[in-house]
Amino acid sequence: MPADLVPAQRALLAANGLSRRDFARVAAFVAGGTWLSLGSEPALAQLSQIKAIPPNAVRINANENPLGPCSQALDAVQRALVNAGRYQFDLIEAFKETLAAQSGLAVEQVTAYAGSSAPLHQAVLGFCSPSRPFVTADPGYEAGEVAAKAVNAKVIRVPLTAGYAHDVRAMAAAAPDAGLIYLCNPNNPTGTLTPHADILWLADNLPKGCVLLLDEAYIHVSGAPMATELVKAGKDVVILRTFSKIYGMAGLRAGAALGRPDLLAKIAMWSGGPLPSLGMAAATASLQVADLVPTRRKIISDLRDETCQFLQAHGIAFVPSVSNCFMVKTARPGTELVAALRTHNVYIGRVWPSWPNHVRVSVGTAADMAQFRTALLKVLAA
Numbered sequence: 001m002p003a004d005l006v007p008a009q010r011a012l013l014a015a016n017g018l019s020r021r022d023f024a025r026v027a028a029f030v031a032g033g034t035w036l037s038l039g040s041e042p043a044l045a046q047l048s049q050i051k052a053i054p055p056n057a058v059r060i061n062a063n064e065n066p067l068g069p070c071s072q073a074l075d076a077v078q079r080a081l082v083n084a085g086r087y088q089f090d091l092i093e094a095f096k097e098t099l100a101a102q103s104g105l106a107v108e109q110v111t112a113y114a115g116s117s118a119p120l121h122q123a124v125l126g127f128c129s130p131s132r133p134f135v136t137a138d139p140g141y142e143a144g145e146v147a148a149k150a151v152n153a154k155v156i157r158v159p160l161t162a163g164y165a166h167d168v169r170a171m172a173a174a175a176p177d178a179g180l181i182y183l184c185n186p187n188n189p190t191g192t193l194t195p196h197a198d199i200l201w202l203a204d205n206l207p208k209g210c211v212l213l214l215d216e217a218y219i220h221v222s223g224a225p226m227a228t229e230l231v232k233a234g235k236d237v238v239i240l241r242t243f244s245k246i247y248g249m250a251g252l253r254a255g256a257a258l259g260r261p262d263l264l265a266k267i268a269m270w271s272g273g274p275l276p277s278l279g280m281a282a283a284t285a286s287l288q289v290a291d292l293v294p295t296r297r298k299i300i301s302d303l304r305d306e307t308c309q310f311l312q313a314h315g316i317a318f319v320p321s322v323s324n325c326f327m328v329k330t331a332r333p334g335t336e337l338v339a340a341l342r343t344h345n346v347y348i349g350r351v352w353p354s355w356p357n358h359v360r361v362s363v364g365t366a367a368d369m370a371q372f373r374t375a376l377l378k379v380l381a382a
Contacts, residue, residue: 058346058371060362063188063218063325065248067296072289073249073282080281088277095280098287099241099256103228111264114253114276116217116242121147122270123238123257124180127211128153132179137166139352141188141215144180153179157354164192164319168202178207184215186222189352189360191321196225203227203235211263212237220246220293221300222322231258238263243283245324246296252276254283300324304363310373316380324363325349328376334359337379344375 053059059066069077080091092112100110113119124147128134134148138157145155156178158171166183181202185194203212212230216239219226230237238259244250253276257264286292304321311318317329330337334351337359341348349360361372 053347054345056345058364058368058375060364060368060372061347061349062250063245063349063362064250065245065296065300065324066365066368067299068248069252069282070248070286070289070292072285073247073252076281076285077252077278080278084278086277087274088280089274091277091280091284092275095254095284096256098284102287103231103258105228105231105258108261109231109258109264111257111268112275112280113255113257113271114279115244115250116215116240116255116257117143118271119238119240119255119257119267120144120182120213120215122267123211123213124148124153124182125151125270126266128179130154132177132209133175135171135174135178135181137171137183137187138354139187139189139358140182141184144182144213159354160187160190160192164190165194165198168194168198169205172202172205172207176207178210180211180213181206182213182215184217185227186218186224186321186323188215188218188323189325189349190319190327191218191323191325192319193222193224193322196227199227200230203230203237206236210236213240214238215240217242217245218323221297221324223297224322228258231260234260236260236263238267243279243286246293246300247283247286248296249279249282249286252279252282254279300363303366303369307361307363307369307373314377316376319358325360326363327355327358327360329358331357333357340379340382341372341375344371344378346372346375348372 080088096107096110096112100107120143124134124144128148128151130152133154133156134144135156135158136144138159148155156174158167158174161167166187171181183194183199183202185199186192199214206212214227214237216226227239231239238257240255240257242255257267304324304326308318308320308326311328319327334357338348338351349362351359363369
């Protein structure tokens, strides 16, 4: 993308009250790829490490799925690889058509992306400004805050409820001029669920002109109902989906935004160019494996619950989770526990400023979790 903004982008920013200086900042932000690098899934995952992780280490720091792509997805990649010298736009269309059909949506209500980080950032750029704040949970996934700062949008963090759900009523009331309310369900980093009824309430009670950005990156792991009905009803809602988690495609990159075509258009104007055809092929193949999600959900849930039962048995505080990560509470700064576990070759996730004594742990393989449990007891004993 050129260093300057295209007319449609410039007009949108002008309508949102951004100055000429803001134009320059956002142009550099987008053209330089900063919005992709500073707040993307890989970049945020790197906050959990000091340097490159040793190849033999236990890597339970980035909410990845060690099961990787299913065999059908790998077969599809092999077939697409033969024509990797071409753009293969047909694979993108096939992905959109498959996801739309399975979701009960029109193809026009689905936009394909390389994961869900891009539409998350682009939604903030499209709907937030100095006069339209960005509302998010605390603790919550921080990526949207990066984009908000790029357009000088105020970031409003709303604490989770006592039950670790999003406080939807407080979020709706936090800013009557909000441009975007971001809700990740289940939440990252806590792995906790916000009741479906609360999400429906929020969609019906948004501030005027506000859009709800509902991130369902981990919804497959929880088994909770998706909120596709809000898109079908034409609400001011955009839903994000990714194949980086339960489908094990963090490195292949595939995802989508679901919403009204007019909302999707405001997001799409911030990016351009072909999508990774290999990721599109793998995602389409994954969607067609009927038992993939329930099978993997059980594997992840069993390993998570086994580790949480271990924590409970040893009197170690944690936040009950329905996702592929959970939070462990420590009696000392979480950063110290992160560093101590690295000496045992175990790499866990990062610490959130509002919860300085909590650390996030991703669910890995059975061997990963066994090594984590052993190392944790040694570290706490020391």
